[in-house]
Amino acid sequence: MAYQNSTVPFEKMLLNFISNDDPMLSMLKWLCEKLMETEVQTKLGAEKSERVANRQGYRSGYRVRRFDTRMGTMYLMVPKIRNGGYIPFFVEAKKRSEAALMNVIQEAYVNGVSTRKIEKLTKTLGIESISRGQVSAIAKDLNEQVAAFRSRSLEATYPVLWVDALYKKIRDGHSVKNMAVLVVTGVNLEGRRDILALEPMYEESTATYNKLFENLKARGLEKVWLVISDAHKGLIKAVRESFVGCSWQRCKVHFMRNILAYISGRDKKYFAEKLKQIWLQPDYESARKYARSLMDEYELRYPTAVETLEEGLEDSLQFFNFKEIDHRKISSTNILERLNREIRRRTKVVGIFPSMDSYIRLVTSYMIEYSEDWSSSRSYINPEIVNAIQQKLLAA
Numbered sequence: 001m002a003y004q005n006s007t008v009p010f011e012k013m014l015l016n017f018i019s020n021d022d023p024m025l026s027m028l029k030w031l032c033e034k035l036m037e038t039e040v041q042t043k044l045g046a047e048k049s050e051r052v053a054n055r056q057g058y059r060s061g062y063r064v065r066r067f068d069t070r071m072g073t074m075y076l077m078v079p080k081i082r083n084g085g086y087i088p089f090f091v092e093a094k095k096r097s098e099a100a101l102m103n104v105i106q107e108a109y110v111n112g113v114s115t116r117k118i119e120k121l122t123k124t125l126g127i128e129s130i131s132r133g134q135v136s137a138i139a140k141d142l143n144e145q146v147a148a149f150r151s152r153s154l155e156a157t158y159p160v161l162w163v164d165a166l167y168k169k170i171r172d173g174h175s176v177k178n179m180a181v182l183v184v185t186g187v188n189l190e191g192r193r194d195i196l197a198l199e200p201m202y203e204e205s206t207a208t209y210n211k212l213f214e215n216l217k218a219r220g221l222e223k224v225w226l227v228i229s230d231a232h233k234g235l236i237k238a239v240r241e242s243f244v245g246c247s248w249q250r251c252k253v254h255f256m257r258n259i260l261a262y263i264s265g266r267d268k269k270y271f272a273e274k275l276k277q278i279w280l281q282p283d284y285e286s287a288r289k290y291a292r293s294l295m296d297e298y299e300l301r302y303p304t305a306v307e308t309l310e311e312g313l314e315d316s317l318q319f320f321n322f323k324e325i326d327h328r329k330i331s332s333t334n335i336l337e338r339l340n341r342e343i344r345r346r347t348k349v350v351g352i353f354p355s356m357d358s359y360i361r362l363v364t365s366y367m368i369e370y371s372e373d374w375s376s377s378r379s380y381i382n383p384e385i386v387n388a389i390q391q392k393l394l395a396a
Contacts, residue, residue: 158186191379209238
């Protein structure tokens with residue numbers, strides 16, 4: 001009798017699964033989430049909400065993660081660990097084989113390798129059952145995902161945009177060129193980050209940047225408050241032409257590099273420490289006052305560095321007009337620097353790309369992953385702060 005009683009909860013669970021549209025997929029989702037809970041409990045050395053002295057960390061809610069299987073697509077509630085990442089063991093294993101497979105398919109795209117040869121290569125990855133038809137289908141699906149991501153509709157307002165470039169050696173006919181891909185990241189009115197655009201740049205001009213911004217507007221973007229970028233003249237002009245009334249913030253990190261290029265090696269470290277204090281001041285006036293004293297001190301010794309600082313100072317202080325937002329987030333393009341560094345690391349193995357299309361396709365596939373992670377993470381900028389600034393701008 002005890003045995004029969006113990007099966008009652010499980011029988012109820014089975015009935016719940018059967019009532020779903022896809023019982024097997026529902027059961028798999030339940031099993032995956034139970035496995036994750038057990039894995040996190042083991043990793044932390046404590047159950048959920050359990051108070052123990054020797055626990056190895058703390059939980060921090062959940063994030064939704066898409067997980068594609070042969071049974072179908074699931075959206076799993078993945079536990080988050082405070083001050084440390086957590087990727088389920090079954091997701092990690094799948095990501096490795098998928099990444100390898102995508103690289104193989106990418107190789108087929110860029111070198112015109114036959115699907116028969118791709119099928120042979122996949123066997124080295126331990127993916128024995130994949131057919132030529134499946135390889136072609138996966139390749140087609142990847143192309144569709146990339147195209148959909150790059151042309152998707154955007155929200156009307158992105159208060160802040162960061163613009164930066166990735167540089168990579170690309171084969172162009174019989175020559176190899178160091179070419180750029182512009183990456184645009186934005187924050188919406190909910191304070192969440194998103195990757196808005198990846199566009200190849202064949203020449204650096206106002207027309208190129210205008211085309212980039214016009215493409216964003218064609219996809220739905222109407223209003224931007226602040227654009228953060230390096231000091232490309234064409235970009236600055238395009239920002240002012242495309243987004244009337246928008247402020248432009250010169251990236252302080254790039255600006256510091258420009259200034260330090262004129263400082264001798266023995267003084268560079270000391271001067272850099274003094275220089276960065278400009279952007280750590282509590283307000284605009286204090287920053288200008290400190291910068292003035294620094295320029296007065298070094299004007300005779302490093303005239304070109306001081307001249308560079310004086311010319312670009314005002315543009316590098318525009319973030320003070322948005323004092324409610326954490327200045328570290330809107331005074332530089334560091335948000336993109338970290339992203340670009342990771343992309344460079346992941347594409348390094350390819351070396352010289354056979355075409356710009358092949359590079360865009362691969363980078364976009366990585367960007368989609370980051371975009372999905374950002375959509376389920378906490379806000380980058382507090383939405384209450386964003387709303388307060390919006391109300392202030394509307395009232396002005």
